[in-house]
Amino acid sequence: MEPFIKHTGLVAPLDRVNVDTDQMVPKQFLKLQTRQGYGRVLFYDWRYLPGEKPNPEFVLNAPRYKGASVILARANFGCGSSREHAPWAILDYGFHAILAPSYADIFYNNCFKNGILPVTLANEQIDELFARTEKKEGYRVTVDLQEQVVTDDNGLRYSFEVDPFRRDCLLKGLDDIGLTLVHEPRISAFEATNLKHPAMYEAVDVKHHSDSPQSARHN
Amino acid sequence: MVARTLYEKIWDAHVVREEPGQPTLIYIDRHLIHEGTSPQAFAGLKAAGRKVRRPELTFAVMDHSVSTKNRLLPVLDADARGQFEALERNCAETGVHLFDMNSKNQGIVHIIGPELGITQPGQTIVCGDSHTSTHGAFGALAFGIGTSEIEHVLATQCLTQFKSKTMQVEIAGKRPRGVTAKDIILAVIGKIGIAGGNGYVFEYTGEAVRGLSMEGRMTMCNMSIEGGARAGMVAPDETTFEYMEGRPFVPRGRDFQEAVTFWQTLPSDTDAKYDETLILHAPDLAPMVTWGTNPGMVTQVSERVPDPGSFDDPVDREAATRALVYMDLKPGTAMEDISLDRVFIGSCTNSRLEDLRAAAKMVQGKHVAKSLKQALVVPGSRVVKAEAEAEGLDKIFVAAGFEWRDAGCSMCIGMNDDVLLSGERSASTSNRNFEGRQGKGGRTHLVSPVMAAAAAIEGHFVDIRKWNNVDGAE
Numbered sequence: 001m002e003p004f005i006k007h008t009g010l011v012a013p014l015d016r017v018n019v020d021t022d023q024m025v026p027k028q029f030l031k032l033q034t035r036q037g038y039g040r041v042l043f044y045d046w047r048y049l050p051g052e053k054p055n056p057e058f059v060l061n062a063p064r065y066k067g068a069s070v071i072l073a074r075a076n077f078g079c080g081s082s083r084e085h086a087p088w089a090i091l092d093y094g095f096h097a098i099l100a101p102s103y104a105d106i107f108y109n110n111c112f113k114n115g116i117l118p119v120t121l122a123n124e125q126i127d128e129l130f131a132r133t134e135k136k137e138g139y140r141v142t143v144d145l146q147e148q149v150v151t152d153d154n155g156l157r158y159s160f161e162v163d164p165f166r167r168d169c170l171l172k173g174l175d176d177i178g179l180t181l182v183h184e185p186r187i188s189a190f191e192a193t194n195l196k197h198p199a200m201y202e203a204v205d206v207k208h209h210s211d212s213p214q215s216a217r218h219n
Numbered sequence: 220m221v222a223r224t225l226y227e228k229i230w231d232a233h234v235v236r237e238e239p240g241q242p243t244l245i246y247i248d249r250h251l252i253h254e255g256t257s258p259q260a261f262a263g264l265k266a267a268g269r270k271v272r273r274p275e276l277t278f279a280v281m282d283h284s285v286s287t288k289n290r291l292l293p294v295l296d297a298d299a300r301g302q303f304e305a306l307e308r309n310c311a312e313t314g315v316h317l318f319d320m321n322s323k324n325q326g327i328v329h330i331i332g333p334e335l336g337i338t339q340p341g342q343t344i345v346c347g348d349s350h351t352s353t354h355g356a357f358g359a360l361a362f363g364i365g366t367s368e369i370e371h372v373l374a375t376q377c378l379t380q381f382k383s384k385t386m387q388v389e390i391a392g393k394r395p396r397g398v399t400a401k402d403i404i405l406a407v408i409g410k411i412g413i414a415g416g417n418g419y420v421f422e423y424t425g426e427a428v429r430g431l432s433m434e435g436r437m438t439m440c441n442m443s444i445e446g447g448a449r450a451g452m453v454a455p456d457e458t459t460f461e462y463m464e465g466r467p468f469v470p471r472g473r474d475f476q477e478a479v480t481f482w483q484t485l486p487s488d489t490d491a492k493y494d495e496t497l498i499l500h501a502p503d504l505a506p507m508v509t510w511g512t513n514p515g516m517v518t519q520v521s522e523r524v525p526d527p528g529s530f531d532d533p534v535d536r537e538a539a540t541r542a543l544v545y546m547d548l549k550p551g552t553a554m555e556d557i558s559l560d561r562v563f564i565g566s567c568t569n570s571r572l573e574d575l576r577a578a579a580k581m582v583q584g585k586h587v588a589k590s591l592k593q594a595l596v597v598p599g600s601r602v603v604k605a606e607a608e609a610e611g612l613d614k615i616f617v618a619a620g621f622e623w624r625d626a627g628c629s630m631c632i633g634m635n636d637d638v639l640l641s642g643e644r645s646a647s648t649s650n651r652n653f654e655g656r657q658g659k660g661g662r663t664h665l666v667s668p669v670m671a672a673a674a675a676i677e678g679h680f681v682d683i684r685k686w687n688n689v690d691g692a693e
Contacts, residue, residue: 016541017534018413018513022653027634031284031298033258033305035366045655074534076414079447079513080653082349083256084365105417105449106349106363113367163381165241176367177269180375183236183244187272187377190235190246 002115003173007096008142009069012060013133019073020080021107025089038085039092064137072129073100077118078107087114097143099150101126112166115173117145119160132156145171222488224385225454226420229360229485233343235377242379248342250276250372251328252315254302255283255634256347260370261309272376274314278337279306281320282327284634287597287624290320299634313373326600326626329353329567333437334602336466340455340482345372350567350650351450352443356436357463358455358485360420363444383449384494386419390427392501397684399577400435401569401648401667403427404442405507405517406499413515416448419495422487423453427501433462434573441568442650445514454486508554508680509652509665511542516652518554520670520682526550545654546662547642555680557664560643562587562594562675563657564621564668566631569648570599574668575607579615580688581672587620588678594621595637597629621675633658646674 029041046058054061060068071090077100078086087110090098098111098118111118121129132152133139141152145167150158169176180187223231236244252260257279264271271277284299286292294300303320310317318324324331329350332338338354344361345351347369354361368378390403408415421443428436436453443451453459460479463469470478505519516539518525527539527550543550548557564570564578575598587594596616598604604626607613613623630637631649639645639661648671649656652663666674669689673681683689 017538020513020651020653022651022656026655026659027632030255030634031296031302033262033301035259035263045659076417076447079413080349080651082347082363082365084259084347084367087365102414102417104414104447106365110365110367113365163242165379175267176379177267177371177374180244180371180377180379184375186236186244187246187375191273191376194232194246 001113001173001175004096004115004117004145004170006142006144006146007069007117008140009096010065010067011070011072011099011129011133011139011141012065012068013072013130014059015074015130017074018076018079021078021083021086022080024078024086025083030083030085035088036092038089039094042089042093067094069094069096070141070143071095071098072126072133073098074126075101077103079104082106082110084110084113087111087116091116099126099129099141099143112170113176115170117143117170119143119150119162121150121158121160125158128156222491224487224491224493225358225422225452225485226360226383226385227491229341229343230382232341242381244377245343245380246377247345247372248276249278249332249337249344250376251332251337251344251346251351252277252279252369253283253328253346253348254281254306256366257309257369258302258305259366260347260373261305261313263370264373269374271313271315271373275316276376277315277373278318278332279310279315280318280325280328280331281306282325283628283632285320285325285625285627286635287627287629287637290625323601326598326602327567327570327628329437329441330570330599330603330626333357333433334466334600336463336469339463339469339478340459341485345378349444350441352448353437353441353567355440355443355450355452356433357459358452358482360450360452362450383420384418386416386421386448386495386497387493388421388423389425389496389498390423390501391425391498392427394427394430394501395504397506397669397689398501398504399667399669400431400438402504402507403499403501404439405509405514405665406504407497408442408446408514409507409517410499411446411497413445413513414447416443416446419448421446421448421451422493423451425501428453429456432573433458434571437571438568442514445650455482456486506667506670506683508670509663510546510548510554511539512545512652512654514650514652514665516542517665520554520680522554524548524550524552524554555682557644558590558679559646559674560592561639561645562591562671563597563630563645563647563649564595564671565597565599565629566647566649567599567628568631568650569668570597570603572603572606574648575603575612576610577690578668578672579612581669581683581686582619582621582676583615585619585676587675590678591675592643594675595624595630596621597624597637598626600626619676630657632656639663646671646680
């Protein structure tokens with residue numbers, strides 16, 4: 001994972017609440033086996049008219065937001081499906097940071113696994129950022145994870161909270177599987193104590209592979 | 220000893236490593252995977268030269284893109300076929316159990332886990348699918364994860380987690396006639412909104428919840444995620460134990476008795492504290508229908524499409540306005556006057572035997588309205604399908620003009636060829652009415668199986684409480 005330390009970029013405003021992950025990457029693109037290449041389909045149904053013609057009404061298609069790398073969003077961003085294709089698409093499109101008043105749980109987690117920083121700000125701060133983005137073409141902000149602050153060239157300075165562990169992982173671009181495997185002896189010790197419990201861990205019946213002639217119920 | 224909730228008991232029993240200021244490493248008892256979100260996880264694992272730590276604790280099934288028509292025909296969709304082949308290959312290489320599309324036990328991942336007894340009380344269960352919350356009905360801690368976390372579980376059988384807050388969602392009193400588990404959970408989401416549960420794990424309590432079958436409890440827990448909650452849970456009781464006994468992956472004989480003894484320790488202690496409590500009174504509830512583009516945009520069937528102007532919050536007003544444009548609905552329209560193009564009875568929310576029985580009872584001796592293009596029944600699993608056929612439910616549905624299909628996710632997500640076309644309107648027993656969920660431009664109204672069945676007969680929504688064959692509370 002690429003580390004996220006500090007990012008300066010053009011802001012694109014997405015002024016809708018409850019933007020769900022079905023909108024970010026519609027189902028027809030969930031059949032691929034890669035983590036790359038989803039930028040083209042980000043917000044597909046909103047972004048394109050039939051024949052993949054850019055929909056001029058959709059904000060990301062406006063020339064002034066071309067090359068945006070920070071999404072400014074509303075509450076409960078990323079609700080719905082757990083599909084990690086959503087943050088993959090956001091990153092692949094070129095976004096590195098998100099500014100919103102709140103996020104849905106699974107999506108928020110998934111962002112940190114992909115080097116995207118979802119910044120949580122107060123509603124009034126988000127309103128102010130929408131106003132500034134609207135007012136000034138080419139409006140840019142700097143999102144600084146080290147300092148935990150969002151700034152612009154006109155004196156705006158909003159500090160934000162982020163869990164210290166997540167911050168550290170993002171700053172260093174850490175592989176969290178590697179981090180967990182450092183504790184392998186603890187995992188083994190847990191298994192040695194707990195995996196014997198029949199109610200919790202052992203399938204006592206035959207394993208039902210596809211070639212098994214038995215039905216699910218034994219009776 | 221400090222009084223603990225069900226959630227806290229399961230959490231405590233699964234802590235592998237805990238350090239101040241860091242997320243906790245918790246052990247995962249059951250890992251369920253499907254073809255849609257797992258290939259990248261296996262690829263990542265392989266690229267890093269890592270192994271699946273406990274392949275016997277991961278269970279795989281093909282469900283999202285499978286055809287519900289003829290499974291013996293070749294899969295024409297090359298991308299879907301690629302995912303099926305990848306799952307097959309990944310499971311064969313790593314030793315993970317696989318229920319492929321021709322297995323007798325194939326079905327939607329959240330239907331077959333409980334059905335096979337893979338899901339058990341007290342477990343931690345994860346799956347790369349947000350509706351993993353379903354399994355919480357057994358008094359398990361179950362939640363959806365992303366693909367990076369799938370890879371993490373495959374490699375370590377653990378996850379790093381932050382502890383959630385707890386919300387007791389009490390449904391007091393008895394369910395009235397015609398009100399199902401689906402209506403209860405839609406009412407909960409309507410009350411708190413789709414972000415209302417953010418940061419929480421719900422525990423459903425109260426007389427109406429106790430009175431639900433395991434199927435009904437699964438319906439409620441399934442949609443916890445639609446209220447923004449990480450998970451939903453119901454404390455295990457006699458209803459749970461009775462359901463468990465004899466299922467393939469459940470211990471037998473003395474081991475079962477021992478398991479029950481352990482399961483009986485799981486319910487929240489009487490003086491346990493929740494961070495929040497929400498109380499709904501079951502007798503006040505009614506059959507529900509969504510009118511908008513998220514599950515929180517919902518009202519009672521006897522009501523009308525709301526006027527966006529009636530919302531106080533400008534953000535809600537704007538969202539409602541946008542939703543009504545997408546749904547092509549006018550404020551003030553009676554819900555019962557909304558006519559439909561297709562009806563879908565299926566999904567991990569409502570495709571179990573009890574759902575199909577209830578729906579069949581509504582349509583027996585009647586026929587789907589001529590105005591309908593399609594009425595679809597998709598059993599949640601092949602076991603459900605076989606059981607339903609043994610009872611003759613398939614014949615009732617077919618005689619009434621429904622299509623009777625093979626098991627899978629089907630029109631809930633429309634990754635196979637069961638989709639809504641642009642502009643079409645459905646009554647659906649699934650869980651999400653997001654824009655384009657069932658097909659680009661499709662308009663989804665979420666309802667219970669009995670409401671969907673009755674709507675199929677009439678061609679528009681009907682208040683099933685007016686029908687005389689509707690079941691009572693318990």
